[in-house]
Amino acid sequence: MLKLYSFGPGANSLKPLLTLYEKGVEWEHQFVDPAKFEQHSDWFKEINPRGQVPALVHDGKVITESTVICEYLEDVFPDANPLRPKDPFMAAQMRVWTKWVDEYFCWCVSTIGWARYVSHIANKMTEEEFENHLKNIPIPEQRTKWRRARDGFPQDMLDEEMRKIGVSVDRLEETLSQQDYLLGDQYTLADVCNFAIANGMDMGYPELVNEEKTPGIMAWLTRIKERPAVQKMFAHTKKEDLGPAKK
Numbered sequence: 610m611l612k613l614y615s616f617g618p619g620a621n622s623l624k625p626l627l628t629l630y631e632k633g634v635e636w637e638h639q640f641v642d643p644a645k646f647e648q649h650s651d652w653f654k655e656i657n658p659r660g661q662v663p664a665l666v667h668d669g670k671v672i673t674e675s676t677v678i679c680e681y682l683e684d685v686f687p688d689a690n691p692l693r694p695k696d697p698f699m700a701a702q703m704r705v706w707t708k709w710v711d712e713y714f715c716w717c718v719s720t721i722g723w724a725r726y727v728s729h730i731a732n733k734m735t736e737e738e739f740e741n742h743l744k745n746i747p748i749p750e751q752r753t754k755w756r757r758a759r760d761g762f763p764q765d766m767l768d769e770e771m772r773k774i775g776v777s778v779d780r781l782e783e784t785l786s787q788q789d790y791l792l793g794d795q796y797t798l799a800d801v802c803n804f805a806i807a808n809g810m811d812m813g814y815p816e817l818v819n820e821e822k823t824p825g826i827m828a829w830l831t832r833i834k835e836r837p838a839v840q841k842m843f844a845h846t847k848k849e850d851l852g853p854a855k856k
């Protein structure tokens with residue numbers, strides 16, 4: 610039994626969704642509704658005490674951390690459309706890319722996303738609702754992030770994160786202007802994990818990601834979106850189709 614808990618096709622949740630569709634295995638999806646803060650509910654924290662998605666449950670065992678989930682799926686289903694190079698050196702290069710997403714690229718995009726979008730959710734609550742809600746958030750750093758989403762992020766922090774987004778875009782373009790995928794010809798978890806964060810940047814950051822400045826990234830995004838598994842995933846994994854999360 611394989612069950613994924615996720616916010617649907619975006620950011621960290623997108624990584625295992627893409628991997629599961631590429632693998633074509635039997636699995637079940639449970640949508641965790643961020644609008645209802647279901648990631649901080651007691652039932653979900655029993656699955657992931659950190660109160661974050663995605664989380665995978667396989668035969669009663671819980672696997673967390675989006676990139677780790679993808680590697681786990683690769684280990685359990687190695688023959689179904691391999692997404693990790695067999696060559697140890699190339700596998701190491703893949704992990705340099707996935708580590709970079711998790712430690713650098715994802716964070717700057719996330720902070721700007723919180724300032725732009727999560728701030729609206731945080732500001733809809735009354736002071737009392739907000740303070741009560743904070744008590745359900747298990748990670749102290751996430752509590753700070755929620756507070757900043759409500760009160761405003763320091764401008765120097767936003768400037769620095771925007772600078773890092775620029776660095777990230779340049780790094781991706783440098784490679785993708787020369788080859789189809791991040792490791793060359795093979796589509797791997799390096800692409801899955803970077804795509805999960807980069808998808809939509811042409812709309813969110815049109816001044817940075819566009820046909821003129823970053824043709825390599827644009828072609829790579831299109832190439833990935835044209836993959837049958839990716840098309841199927843986006844067609845099937847709509848938030849509204851999944852309904853509210855149930856225990």
Ligand SMILES: N[C@@H](CCC(=O)N[C@@H](CS)C(=O)NCC(=O)O)C(=O)O
Nearest residue numbers: 620621622661662663674675676751
């Ligand atoms: N390092 C974790 C990060 C997970 C994460 O940040 N999840 C976000 C969604 S992309 C989340 O659950 N945010 C809700 C919250 O923290 O309140 C991973 O890669 O899985």
